[in-house]
Amino acid sequence: MEKLTPLFTLRDVGVALNGKQILSALDLEIMKNRATFVMGRSGAGKTTLLRVFNRLNDCFPGCTTTGEVQLHRDHGVVRPYSGEIPLPELRRLVGMVFQHPNVLPMSIRNNIVMPLATVHGVNRADAMDAASQALKEAQLWDEVRDRLDTDARTLSGGQQQRLCLARTLAMKPSVLLLDEPTSSLDHKAAKGIEELLETLKGRYTLVVVSHSLDFALRLADDIIVLREGQTYRHLLPQAIKGESGTILAELEAMY
Ligand SMILES: Nc1ncnc2c1ncn2[C@@H]1O[C@H](COP(=O)(O)OP(=O)(O)O)[C@@H](O)[C@H]1O
Numbered sequence: 001m002e003k004l005t006p007l008f009t010l011r012d013v014g015v016a017l018n019g020k021q022i023l024s025a026l027d028l029e030i031m032k033n034r035a036t037f038v039m040g041r042s043g044a045g046k047t048t049l050l051r052v053f054n055r056l057n058d059c060f061p062g063c064t065t066t067g068e069v070q071l072h073r074d075h076g077v078v079r080p081y082s083g084e085i086p087l088p089e090l091r092r093l094v095g096m097v098f099q100h101p102n103v104l105p106m107s108i109r110n111n112i113v114m115p116l117a118t119v120h121g122v123n124r125a126d127a128m129d130a131a132s133q134a135l136k137e138a139q140l141w142d143e144v145r146d147r148l149d150t151d152a153r154t155l156s157g158g159q160q161q162r163l164c165l166a167r168t169l170a171m172k173p174s175v176l177l178l179d180e181p182t183s184s185l186d187h188k189a190a191k192g193i194e195e196l197l198e199t200l201k202g203r204y205t206l207v208v209v210s211h212s213l214d215f216a217l218r219l220a221d222d223i224i225v226l227r228e229g230q231t232y233r234h235l236l237p238q239a240i241k242g243e244s245g246t247i248l249a250e251l252e253a254m255y
């Protein structure tokens with residue numbers, strides 16, 4: 001069996017906002033090329049945990065992150081909160097897809113080309129290539145290839161979410177954070193995103209916040225359950241199924 005190696009290690013991590021402790025005493029590892037699900041009730045701190053990985057909590061005034069966060073790279077460990085990796089590089093490596101698709105008010109093509117060209121200095125021809133590649137990987141290419149210059153806001157919700165995923169994939173991230181990526185979509189579009197994530201599993205490190213226990217049991221290699229800002233359980237789905245159904249029952253009661 002392939003050896004598991006961590007991509008992120010968190011030791012005694014806490015996040016406080018204006019003195020209020022949102023997350024505390026988190027010790028966990030996110031394994032490379034695995035799918036880790038983060039579950040728990042609304043307000044448990046799931047989104048805040050995702051924002052620890054790309055330092056997005058720093059965007060909120062009065063927010064402090066304590067403890068140690070390690071990012072394991074090929075040439076060794078860096079600590080993002082000690083300034084050992086430039087923020088733009090961290091944000092490129094740690095891609096995030098939000099609950100509501102946040103397409104840019106511009107063409108489908110430019111949603112991918114513009115960030116690559118202006119933020120990352122990729123030349124336009126290479127950015128165009130990267131865009132078509134990413135649209136194919138996000139299974140949107142066949143639906144948009146004939147209208148790449150159309151405003152992205154004309155796409156359906158599911159298509160917009162796949163475009164956001166394509167935009168993130170085009171950055172060649174090491175990890176994809178997905179915050180309830182299907183919750184704003186209808187059933188059919190949500191299924192489409194779930195199937196797409198299944199195709200990415202094993203090739204990317206995925207950290208997925210989801211309320212769907214079915215989906216988690218199908219896709220997750222690991223499940224972190226948060227309760228009131230603390231790690232309540234950290235399990236493999238097999239362990240959930242195996243423990244005489246008790247944990248499963250607890251999780252079901254949560255949703
Ligand atoms: N920017 C913010 N300002 C004030 N409170 C916040 C902010 N972000 C999160 N919180 C609070 O932190 C707690 C955890 O929020 P969140 O991480 O969004 O939970 P979840 O994603 O599990 O629903 C909640 O009590 C929420 O109200």
Ligand SMILES: [Mg+2]
Pocket residue numbers: 046047048179
């Ligand atoms: Mg949330």
